[in-house]
């Protein structure tokens with residue numbers, strides 16, 4: 001099986017396989033990605049486990065089927081308590097430094113299973129088996145972690161996977177709000193990289209339930225390629241990787257403000273992207289298609305301007321905990337134009353003004 005993409009990280013290169021039905025070949029691909037492993041342990045989202053764990057297990061010979069543990073579904077699982085439980089499981093399973101963890105689920109599973117792999121015995125290999133549209137983003141690039149009650153993704157590590165096994169067939173059971181959540185990251189990749197990609201999306205993707213087959217695979221490859229191009233140049237976010245955070249400064253604050261799991265990551269990011277577009281217009285006088293973008297996202301069912309339902313001062317306090325904040329100053333990814341992101345300090349008065357004022361629709 002040929003990889004669809006090969007990602008180069010500082011420590012190793014890893015394949016991203018994208019193919020319908022590929023989950024049935026998991027055992028073979030795990031062996032390719034980590035040839036000398038001693039043991040496999042699967043951390044699976046509970047909903048995903050119910051639907052697909054047998055497909056993964058039966059790809060292994062009967063005498064060497066891996067053990068697995070189920071992770072309660074939802075953002076609340078990216079917690080210290082769940083992390084401790086997973087480390088305990090790894091110990092009880094007798095995993096050693098040559099064991100490999102399979103992260104089987106969406107971004108939540110990938111983030112916490114990846115963090116478990118990053119820290120157990122100071123780091124063992126793991127493989128991402130993403131099952132959501134959103135996880136085309138989270139499974140690549142090696143950001144892993146958990147939330148602190150006070151701030152999103154506050155504890156984590158850069159730990160690139162040894163492979164990504166993406167079977168788009170599994171997306172068929174994804175609820176509509178999760179398609180929407182994941183698609184926000186596709187739109188983000190288009191906004192920071194390429195006007196033709198954005199125009200193509202706005203003209204050709206009008207109903208997320210019609211995203212399937214070759215068109216879906218092409219879109220996944222294009223969107224992952226945008227991310228890969230960035231993380232290969234700046235794996236540890238000393239510079240341009242921050243552009244992948246477009247829409248997230250406010251997005252993460254909205255998620256924390258609402259309480260983890262109350263908003264999907266993507267719907268918070270969608271509001272955050274519209275806000276960043278407004279800020280780009282205010283600060284940089286950027287000519288951006290705000291109204292077109294707003295109409296497009298609304299037509300797909302996104303609730304926008306979620307910040308209007310929150311207290312502006314609290315959102316600013318939360319944004320100060322963002323990892324791009326330095327010396328108490330909030331930094332935002334803005335757009336000079338579509339495809340030209342920049343990182344800029346945002347004045348609190350401007351943020352307060354935009355958060356509190358009605359938006360022109």
Ligand SMILES: NC(=O)c1ccc[n+]([C@@H]2O[C@H](COP(=O)([O-])OP(=O)(O)OC[C@H]3O[C@@H](n4cnc5c(N)ncnc54)[C@H](O)[C@@H]3O)[C@@H](O)[C@H]2O)c1
Pocket residue numbers: 045046047048051073074075078105106107108109111131132133134135137138139140141142143144153170171172173174175178181182185265
């Ligand atoms: N590490 C990164 O680079 C990165 C990038 C983007 C997002 N994230 C993180 O990813 C998380 C969000 O991930 P997500 O949107 O995948 O959410 P998720 O993992 O919570 O999955 C969403 C829901 O879909 C269900 N589900 C998953 N796959 C399914 C399937 N195939 N069929 C039916 N149901 C299925 C899950 O049980 C869950 O209820 C957030 O915590 C976000 O911070 C990380």
Ligand SMILES: O=C(O)C(=O)C[C@@H](O)[C@H](O)[C@H](O)COP(=O)(O)O
Pocket residue numbers: 137141143152153185241242244245248323
């Ligand atoms: O990979 C990145 O870098 C990103 O920023 C991708 C984001 O979509 C993702 O949500 C990421 O987890 C946010 O990172 P954080 O450093 O702001 O926690």
Ligand SMILES: [Zn+2]
Pocket residue numbers: 137185248265269
């Ligand atoms: Zn994100």
